[in-house]
Amino acid sequence: MRSLALAFLFAACLGLAGCSGGSAVDALQIAGPSAETTSAIARPEATIPGPADDAAPADLATAGMTALAPVPSVQPAALRVPEAPRVYRSRFDDAHPVNFGRIAPHHHAVHGVDVSRWQGEIDWPALRRHGANFAYIKATDGIDHIDPMFRHNWQAAARAGVKRGAYHFFYWCRRASDQAEWFIRNVPKEKGALPPVLDVEWNHQSSCKWRPSRAEILEKMQVFLDRLERHYGQRPVIYTTPDFYRDNLRGAFRDYPFWLRSVAAHPSEVYPGRDWVFWQYSGTGLSQGVDGKIDLNVFNGDEKAWHRWLARVAG
Template sequence: MKFLNGLILAIALVAVAASCGRNPPRGGGPAVYVGGTVPQLGDRKPHVWRSGHPYGHQVHGIDISRYQGDIDWARVRNSGVSFAFIKATEGGDHSDPSFQRYWREAGAARIPRGAYHYYYFCRSGAEQAAWFIRNVPRERGALPPVLDLEWTNSRTCPRRPSSVEIKEQAEVFMRLLTQHYGQRPIIYTTVDFYADNQLGTMNAEFWLRSVADHPSARYPGQRWTFWQYTGTGIVPGISGDVDINAFAGSSADWARWLQARLSR
């Protein structure tokens, strides 16, 4: 418990330091810096926001997979990144070849990190849960696991199950991971998948993708914890584009959320 409390305090201090005295820029061309309260973060193709922008949020993080290549995690942490979600598994037999390395390196850099699973519609929720558990360690201080639910263009699995089946199998997956890791998974989803399957009826904490407008406009009435606002982010320590996400609350809210949601 002392370790967790110390980690949470250190994370909160980093987030507070990153948020001091910064405002989002005005005007500029498509490559203008848009980091807001976390000034080292940017966007190669910044969006012109209508209903509210992400740049004033105090806590930002990344989600990554093998396509990010080699990462300088010390630079990532020093840039103001407060968390990382790392792709671990897909379906019932695929694992990201960079997951184990990223997991170790992010942990060594003291960046809170969690693992996510890309859902496959031709395997049962139980099969996919077993595969995730086989590949992702149950580790003290980890973020909750994430279930990535979105439509795919898979050649090996072109089917689109009914909304009822999707939610039933997703609940099986989430229940098994809750039992194993002691934390209920977060659901990541996209605008079309959320609407097509009425995911708002699920008992879940949400991480929402919305790169063209504020989540309040794209997911009316839905509460969320994380907002993936760009796929063309610029983060020191990572070459090329990277997804960047905002946490819904303040730095103090982030510390409280970690206290409740870190694995023990």
């Protein structure tokens, strides 16, 4: 009887371990790679890796090997709620600092940058530690130009743990629908990415000298914004400058998030009555990880608001 009881207990333990192992494997299931086209030029099939892509095969293999192990006394790491990304305090400097008065950029908890080819080779881990909790990366403009550093910056920023998004510089002498398709063709649709940005401003150095009417501008913008929102499932952000906003955007697009350039005064003075998500407060920033100057920005909210916003728009 004693040997039969021991055999019964041993079989029951195996059954419990098997059930536990199966649930752990289920919790570790990872979606397959996206088939999104990310380049106008044909290249070998590859996905832009996220921060955890390289670790996924090893995790799955380990889960399979430990399926019959005793049930652990603590919750497996794969089943825990993922921690919110760490917010690094800003240690940026400025080549030409401005006194913004009562509400200054340093009063904001979450700082970030925007970059393009002009920043050259960026040390993204160093830039993040110095205060870049988010980055908007120049992707495209018009219907045929892609920033030559976009793909490299897109991948490197993700590996460094920087929350990043892409922006398109709008060219007024081209159709809005064609520009939207060009952006979609070159910018991946990835879970966790920040909403795409439409950059609208007057470019005095552009070969396009045509200035559409306000009605034409609003129509073009709406076409572009609608197409991106349908594709990415995120409401795009509108970036603009004081003169362009004054000429065209006052009172428009009330239900869109705005990213405002204001390097001489607080946005409330330059864009009265306009809510904003991001404020670009400097074009002469200095930081570890970058040679030369870089644009500096802040998020409109504290750390808790930042994490809530990320969960809502980039979850």
